[in-house]
Amino acid sequence: MENPNFILTVEDLSVSFDGFKAVDGLSFYIEPNECRVIIGPNGAGKTTVLDLICGRTRATAGSIEFKGAELTRMREDQIVHAGVGRKFQTPSVYEDLTVFENLEISYPRGHTVFGALTFRRDGDVDARIREVAETIFLGDFLQERAAILSHGQKQWLEIGMLLIQDPQLMMLDEPVAGMSVAERKKTAELLNRIIRDRAVIVIEHDMGFVADIATRVTVMHQGKRLSEGSMAHVQADPKVVEVYLGH
Numbered sequence: 001m002e003n004p005n006f007i008l009t010v011e012d013l014s015v016s017f018d019g020f021k022a023v024d025g026l027s028f029y030i031e032p033n034e035c036r037v038i039i040g041p042n043g044a045g046k047t048t049v050l051d052l053i054c055g056r057t058r059a060t061a062g063s064i065e066f067k068g069a070e071l072t073r074m075r076e077d078q079i080v081h082a083g084v085g086r087k088f089q090t091p092s093v094y095e096d097l098t099v100f101e102n103l104e105i106s107y108p109r110g111h112t113v114f115g116a117l118t119f120r121r122d123g124d125v126d127a128r129i130r131e132v133a134e135t136i137f138l139g140d141f142l143q144e145r146a147a148i149l150s151h152g153q154k155q156w157l158e159i160g161m162l163l164i165q166d167p168q169l170m171m172l173d174e175p176v177a178g179m180s181v182a183e184r185k186k187t188a189e190l191l192n193r194i195i196r197d198r199a200v201i202v203i204e205h206d207m208g209f210v211a212d213i214a215t216r217v218t219v220m221h222q223g224k225r226l227s228e229g230s231m232a233h234v235q236a237d238p239k240v241v242e243v244y245l246g247h
């Protein structure tokens, strides 16, 4: 399906591990400013889909097209460079560095070769770091070491480390796991702000959080797409109730 309105086109995607099809003929399409949430029972293949999109796992068949580029043929670093950012489940911030430094080392500096430009750049980098820190609710923590942050704040910092690279597609695996109710609310607020400038794919089990963030929901089961649509649509789908929501 060719549609310039989609930033990501996943078609007939499959991967087998020793003959077991973890993802099996999956297709879905993401628009530029949507938050797509993937839900489904354990082992449905959700994390494997993100692994396939970011190049960590190679597809056995099918296609993943991002802004016209075929990701299944690209290396992980090329995919990052093309504008796809991925956050894993456990936070991996640098505990001994400050919030500012964590954001600073994540800033893409590949193009600041010329000394004359560097000075102005540094001012830009500084402003961008402060802007991102405000967005992730850590504006008052810039000089604090990451080690003193709460689990939820570390998750936000890691989202900030992705944001500073300005990916056009951001993927998050269970971003509110281990967070308090208040932190979940703020994370929903954060994601709703983030999708003004990019598309986001989130894997999530907390249905209250899903309701707060999802533009559309894709339900996976046994590597396949079981249902898709608005939260209300998938919640009312008897197939979804049977394999997932009813449990």
Ligand SMILES: Nc1ncnc2c1ncn2[C@@H]1O[C@H](COP(=O)(O)OP(=O)(O)OP(=O)(O)O)[C@@H](O)[C@H]1O
Pocket: 017, 022, 040, 041, 042, 043, 044, 045, 046, 047, 048, 049
């Ligand atoms: N690298 C791998 N090698 C072998 N099997 C794998 C590999 N990665 C995933 N699998 C298997 O593929 C299936 C799908 O796993 P996946 O982690 O994608 O499911 P999930 O929907 O994310 O589940 P959960 O909600 O528990 O995280 C599982 O049976 C898993 O054991």
